[in-house]
Amino acid sequence: METNIKKMKKILFSTILIMCFLTTFAQGTTSSAIGGRVVDDTGTPLLGSNVVVTSINTGVVYGVITDQEGYYRISGLKPGGPYKIEITYTGFENFSQDNIYLQLGQTERFNPTLSSVLTELDEVVILAQDYNSDRTGNETYINREKIDALPQASRSIGEFVRNSPFAQIEEGNDGFTISIAGQNNRYNTIYIDGAVNNDIFGLAGSGTNGGQTGVNPISLDAVESFQVQVSPFDVKVGGFVGGAINAVSRSGTNNFEASAYYYLKNENLAGKDSWDLNEKLPEFSNNLYGIRLGGAITENKLFYFINYERQDDETPNPWNSANYAGDLGSAISGFGQQIQNTYGYNPGTLSPNSTLLESDKLNVRLDLNASEKDNLSLTFRYTEANNIEARTSKDVNARFLQGSEAFVSKNTNLSLNWTHQTSKLNNSLVVSLNTTRDDRDPLNDDNVRFPRVRIQDGAGRIEFGSEPFSTSNLLDQDVFTITNNLELYKGKHTLTIGTHNEFYSSTNLFIRQNYGDYFYNSPEGFLNNDPSELDNMFRSYSLLSSSLGDDAIESAAVTDYAQIGFYLQDDYQVSTNFKVTAGLRFDIPIFSDRPTNTDFNTRTIPLLEAAGKDLQGAIVGESIDTQVYFSPRFGFNWDINGDKRNVLRGGIGVFLSRMPMVWYAGSYNNTGTTVGGDAYFGGISFEPDVTNQPQRVAAGTGGLSGQIDLYSKDFKMPQRLKIALGFDKVFNDGWKISFDGLFNDVIQDFAYEGLHVGGPIGLLNGADNRPYYNRREALDNTYDRMILVYNTDKGYSYNLGLSASKKFDNGIDFSATYSYGDSFAIYEQTSSQNSSNWRGQVHVNGRNSQLPVERSRFAQGHRVISSISYNYEWNDNLKTSFGLFYEGRQGVPYSYVYNGRLANDDSRTNRALMYIPRDASEINLEDSSNWSALNSFIESNDYLSGRRGQYAEKNALFGPWSDIVDLRIAQDIKIQKNTLQITMDIFNFSNLVNKNWGRKFFIPSLTTPLVIEQGGPDPQFSWRSGSDDLRVNTNNTIGSRWVAQLGVRYTFK
16 A cells, blocks of 8 residues: 555656646645726626736736636735736726735735726725635634734744634643634644645644644744634635634745844743742743844845744743642652652652743745746745653642653755746646654653652642653654646636645654553552552553664554545636635545554454444554545625625535544554553552563564554544635724624544443442443453544534724724634544543443533633734834733533542543432432532532432533733834834733733633542442632743733844
8 A cells, every 4th residue: 555655646746747837837825816807887898908916015017818708817916915906908097906905815806897988987995904805704814914913922823823713722831722613623724835734643732843842833923924714615725624724924025124033031021929829930031032034136036035033941830839739738849859768769849840942943935936927936944842841730730840751843844836827827836845853752851761650649649750651752754745726717717626635654653651650549659669559550562672762663653644635616706796616625545554463353353243342344454445535615705785895605515634643643553563561450569670661572572462543444534514604794984893603513523432341240329320340351351452443423513703893093903703612522532542532531321332422622612802903103213012912711611520430441530420419318428427518519500400310411511711811012113224123022911910810710621529439339439629619720921920021123124
């Protein structure tokens, strides 16, 4: 199959090159257009009218003539502006309009009526450039003006994606996570200059290459505009069921401009922890500095843009050990010394445990206007990041510094974009190569390797030792893409014939818990090395090599994958104010075969089938079937009065997401022949030497062990049906109101089954009579977990949004949006591992039971965003700018579950949904006197009190409401032609105004009012008070305290 993929790549590459040379070349998907129809004052089309569009900044001229029906179209225009259009016809009055600005993907329409008499044409009113009257679905556009105006404390993509009403941004230690329209964060696609820039492997929550380190893929100074598309009914846009995030990089112009800048954060620019000790952050410094320059090598012909940026961040994570909830209490601060005294290992500190990030970013772009018909751009980007993601402590988790991870990521992207335009066609070609090299290791400051250890300490937990998922973790991935779009202009019709193709290759070494992962029931049990106090120990290792860590490269999973896409589309301009778009897209993913396992296929599969398991054709070694995915789409845009003031729009269509390759790569890595795994449940002693860990199967002996990941033979990639309807209203006084509604229906998505788990061994006694299992009686003990991945067609989501905006004459730019979204699914798929996606499932009757469709953790809930910006010019040399962004939203949904194992179908705890007792007779409490407190807790909760005698539902309640206001202040001082700018970006400005404001509250996503003291068949529980109390998000630069960023910039012209 690998050979077939390589052959397919060569054949396709040759075919596209031939097609491109026959039709010449064109720009990629990051472009805009101007089109329309020219008629005389009797309505007769004016064939052969000259249409000329000029880019004012670059001097580039685009010229076409109208066809026999009077239609014209100029595609491949760079978003932004300004542009000028001139339309002439001999013997008729000329038409001219300047100061035109274009959004990404927009077609701005001009339909002039030319008169043969010398009468002045009516002025054409150009609406604000942040309004795309030509769209069919929901989209959000952020141009350079808005980028400069809004707060940018983190200078990340996430700060601008949050302007989309249907986006949710969750900040964390390794950057941010983006969920759009209630879909999984791995189901988005990201384009930069028309080239795919996803983390296709699927490890980064942001979806960006290098995103695990927290680095941004491109400097904000190198970006011209952002666009977030949620429901574009354009078959050229694919690879997502959530949203498409497009970034267009800056280009040089005829005017030289350079800018040097520096941004600073430190402990003096941050608030105190007013919710705790009212203390400042420890000393730290975040520094970001860079330079950009752009101009013309040859005026009107060849342009350049260069940007370099360096980032040095140190972010402390202080923790007050007095708040520790474990039995050790504040004595936890001395536990590290006890570990060192006993085992000679220094686990590091508990506080402040600073997160470190060093990065370099380089962006180079060349633009060539080769002729009046041809334009070429070449872009090179390089990003390197070195990150230490420090383990941070919370009140219930004491984590020592040496449990942190050290991460190095290097990403290179080279893309070519060629455009050819005539009166009859436009052809666009984008070719790109993206390479990523990631190396993730445990932090070992003393160069001492040590197993990971977790210790249950009453209501708290202690963690130290080598981070278990970094012990053997390397990723090399290369992505080569070719996209070509040919547009043919036939009167009212614009026909698109296109292809988008991705060729992917990766080498991923991942051996989790390679140094050993021990879990003890008490601190004393660990310090005394008491085997009876060991709850469990897990370890994975190479079956092909005796090497540890990254040296066990023989066990790496090598994955080849190709996705071939073809599409046809007709943009039909039914009239000058009504457009329909109809298209059909074909995508063909091709997967390479995997290492086989004859023992599993011939011996284990019959065992599983005899136990009633349906493997749906899955066997170890064979790839999933090659299938053709059809994605028909239809959209419309009706400018009701032809003046762009009342626009009804919408559409229906099918969208296909990429499959995150990390999930599929599990079936290459977990075959039972390359990576082994052992589980021990007590009975062994702790071994601090990582080279002397217990191992049941020796490397190189041909022995079998470890996890098995299987995909059903006819597995299909995630696909959704999207239905959207929207309406835009522009009032005479400049106010614009927009409504958007979106419905997503699951056509297919991921589903999981643990094949190793047998049926229930009984039912619990009492009112809660759910089944329970024996997780240690696997159907085949040769292997660890056996996970089958298959499809479900269950689930849906919907989103509603209402927005208002206006640009006032006094310079104020205001917008506000209210939105609500809900999402329902079976599986959440929040992990990078198939086994964890099964193990993490919240349930009543077991993870393999018939699970219901319930609210997803990606459900949005209620959300309000608003932004306002204002510029005040004191005189010709002084200008002050203000930008404010507000977000109020409900928190992430949460579930009421038991603390511990009740179903006992897996070692992972806290996944069994709670039964809400009607009275004291329906629950066996360890201390019966606690019934009164439990009963009061239930009665005080409207949801729980309404479900007595029933089970709690997954993600039944949204988290608490939080409000955040960010502020940007910029002072510009002109010095002759140059400008000195001083800025202050204040994250959580409301907390600066009042220390009790701006607190981000949350409730744990798994809330545990009851602790399982004894399992089935007669479970016993203890009551835990305060389980769903409001918590304050204490992440120190993105949490509940204000943090300011001081910036200085000097711009040369």
